[in-house]
Structures are given as structure tokens and as C-alpha cells.
Amino acid sequence: MGAVRAVDALWEPLRLGASTARNRIVFAPHTTNLAVDGLPAEDCIAYYERRAAGGAGVIVLEEAQVHPSSLPYQRAIRGYDPAAVGAYRRLGERLHALGALAILQLNHAGMQGTGHIDKRELWAPSPVPNAATLEMPKVMEPEDVAVVVGGFGQVARHAVEAGLDGVEVNAGQFSLVRQFLSGLTNQRGDEYGEDRLRFAREVLAAVRRQAAGRLVGLRLSCDELAPWAGITPDAAPELAAALAPEVDYVSVVTGSIYSPHATR
Template identity: 35%
Template sequence: MKTYEPFRIKDLELKNRIVMPPMCMYSAPDSAPADFHFLHYGARALGGAGLIIVEATGVVPEGRISDNCLGLWSDDQIAPLARLADHVHSLGAKIGIQLNHAGRKCGAAVGKIYGPSALNYSDDGKYPDPVEMSREDIDFVAGAFASAAGRALKAGFDVVEIHGAHGYLVNQFLSPLSNKRHDGYGVNFEGRSRFLQDVVQAVRTEWPEEKPLFLRVSAEDYAEGGMTPTEMARIIDRVTREVDVVHVSSGGVTPVPPPVYPGYQISFAEMIKVACGVPTIAVGMITTLEMIEEALCNNRADLVALGRELLRNPFFPLLEARKRGIELPWPEQYKRAFS
């Protein structure tokens, strides 16, 4: 089965095509991994996932989604994340980390929050009005992404993923619904794409060329005048020299909910894979091995991410293989369950 075939990109070789995507756990009150994180990510590594991508990690304090999100803006944060990376490696999986700035969706207690424009995410009072970023702010944040990537390298991560989806800062710059700037970082398609290009290029100054760089995107805004998969493909074309894999999601830049159904985002991954000639990760209500095989064997994506299914069942990769007579090495401690 293609699900259990290895996948190689640059210096990274995954033992299978199953990815645990970043999912916010809101369980890091000191912005550092807690006991929970070692159990949480360790269980999925033990259960057979090929790649685990750690939840959205703020590149600055005001880049966190909440006060209980991980951070990587200080050298003091390298050592605890290095222990987490070592832990996952020891259990047989590769590990990445998603770097993020929440922008106008920052829920941490930081005072000012920032966005490409002074537009609130919603009118429900959940967030304060953001401050429109100056050119100096933009340069500072791009540099913060780069510094965080350098720290991720020192911590031993195999992959860095830039979070450009779900309505957070990079996504806010990309979407015409949240970016109303009148300078070189707005106005038109080229301007709205510039901040992503700045971040990617900055990250590559600290993240080596031989190591894969992932980009998470929202291909569709689900709102009139918003981002479409065709426009997102044009944006991705501008960064494929530096970005190696695109992790394709949707929604989040406005409160409009996506139309969720099994595999609802796979077609976006397929479209971007074909249009941009770049490996993609499909994600979104994928719950069975048959769905994974369909996406992989029909060349709709190169990797498949299981979010909620791995929350429900950390041993999904090993159990599904065993059901089909595929022999994979089980943890020695658990073999007796099948004797």
C-alpha cells in the first residue's frame, strides 16, 4: 500500500506517508513543552506516524494564538523543545515545528495586537482592534520568523513549517478580505504576496537549503472577494524555489465556517500539486486508510495528514496495517497484545 511507502524530500526520509498535522493544544502555560506534550506527541510517534508537526508556535509573544501556546522567540526555549524533538526521534518518527504569528487573531494577554490593516477579525468583541503594521513592524516579524527557524534547527527539528493559513498573520496579508493596505504590501496581488515572500526568504537565511521547508496555506476563504485556489496557486508559484512541500488547508481569515465533509480539502491539495508542481499534504476529515490510499494512489497528494483521527486513535497507522496483513514493527512493550 502506498500509505506505507517511504517518502523522501531533501535530507528528510519518512517511513510512511502519514503526517500528524499541527493542532493547537493550549497546554503550554509557560510557552514551553509540558509533560502533556511529551505524552501527546510521543504516543503518536509510538503509534507509527511518519512525521509529527508540532502545534503553532509563536515567533514573538504577541504571535501566540493564546497565552497557553508554545513559543520560540528566545534561546531559553531551545532546550525544552530539543528534549521534545529527541523524545519523538527516540520513538521512531520525524518531527517538524510550525512557526506562526497570530496577527489580529492573537488571544494572548500582550497589550497591542497587529495586522496588515486595522480591521478586526469579528464584531463579537473577542479580539481588540489590531494596529496596522508599519514597514519596520513587517521587517521585525520576518526577522522573528528567521530567528525562530534558527532555534528550531538548534533544537533538532527535521522540518520547519511556516503557518500561512487559518486566518493568522501571513494569511491576513494574502487575503484581500483582511489586507486593505495602500503600500507595497497591499493594493494588488503582487503586494499582498510580498510579506509571505519576505518571511520565506528570511527563514531560508537560518534554515539550511538541504532541509525541507513546508508552507501551510488556506486555499479558499469561503467568502465573496476572498482567496481562491487559483489565486493561491499563483502565490505559491512565487515561493517554490524555497518551499519544498505545501500543506493545503482552507478557511479561517473570516468567521465564515467551511463546508466540512469527508476529505473536503483534498481537491485543493490536488489542484496546487498540479498547478505548482510541488509536493502537497492533503488534510481535512480524512478518517480511513481507504481515503488515504485514494488520495495517494490517484496522485492527488504526496502525504496525508490525520488530525482528529490521530487524536482519537494514536495507533491508527499500526492498527490499520495489521488489519491488512502488513507487517510493521510494533513497540516491543506492546507485542504481547497480539500474541
């Protein structure tokens, strides 16, 4: 009977900030490669629609890139494109019609992207190469940091204009935010290195300002699977506690630039 009650609890409503999900089943974000010209197209919308029809109470949509300096794969969604608002509005309306909340993940891949597609240099906190491709990134200047922080806010605004229920900032496996949080990839000597939380806090503040009361979540890597350095399970509770007051929920994952074999 105990097992039955535990399963039944999945169907109870879940309060998230000012929103209430119909149940506790969350469809987590992942790459679909269904975008066309950088926007969610009909196949992409239909894919998420099926997940909502299957019963998920919360759909977290795949990462939307927040700035042109991040194009990690060919069919990445360019959330910074104003045309994304209309595409996300159509997607959100169809998910809402099926009773699901629609949350948009915001991301910049940093040095875990690739310059092979658009021939742009990667941006990163420090000169640490992409472990998969050995591409050496450009170290972000303060003005680069500012424009990316602004990009997170802009795409949060796009989500609000599209009528989505909220946004989720990616500080997980493939993210610039995690790269700033980690000693593996943040070796800066300025204020963003002295306080590795600074960039994440600036991003979350920019997103919160533009979210207009909608949900703001955080996907956070709590184990970079690199025991010699970086974010570890022992350090993760303090990290999560420092950022939790800025958000409505934290989604815990593992992984870093050194763990694609374990986290893809």
C-alpha cells in the same frame, strides 16, 4: 485489490527535501494547550510521543509564536524564548527515537489573536477588526514588519539548534502571513499592498536562511470560505505556484477570519 494497494502506499517512505520520512502518514499541527510557561512541557512531549509510537512518519508540532506581539491563547508556545531550544531538543529526541520526523510550525496570529491575555494591541496589515472579538488591530509599520520577519528567522534557528528536522510556515486559517496574502485583510497602499506576496516571500527567505538545509514547508489556505473576496479556489493555484519554489512542500487547508465555524 486496488484499494489495498492504495492503503499500502501510505507505508512507503516519503522524500521531503533532504529528509526521508519512514512513511506517508503525517500528523498535522493543532493546538494542544499542554504548554507550561510558554514551553512544551512533559505532558506536551508525551502527547506527541504517543502519536509517533502510533506510526506517524511526520509529526508537525503545534504553532510556535515568533514574536511577543502574538499571544493568541493562554498556553501558546513562545518559540522566540531561547529556553524553547532545550524543550524542543527533548521533544525531538523522543520523536526521533520512535522513527518520526519532527517539524516545527512557525506562526504569528496577527489580528486573529487577542489582547485580553497580555493587554497588548493586535498587529495586522490593515485596520480590519478581528471578526470573533471585534478588536481593532494596530496597522503594522515597516519596522513592525521587519521585526516579525526577523522573528520567523529566529525561531527557525531555534528549531535547528534543537535538532528538529525542519519548520513549517503557517499561512493557514489563523495567521498573519495569510492576512498579508489576502485582499480581505490586506488593504495597504505601500509595497506590501501593491504586492501581497511580498511579506510571505520575505518570511520564507528569512526562514530559509536560518534553516541550515533543514526542511521548510508552507501551510497555505487555498480557500478563505469568503466568496465575495480574498483567496478563492480559482486564484489559489497561481498563489501556490508563486510560493512553492521557496519551500519543500505545501500543505493545503481552507479558512480565514470569517470561517471559524467551519474550520475550528
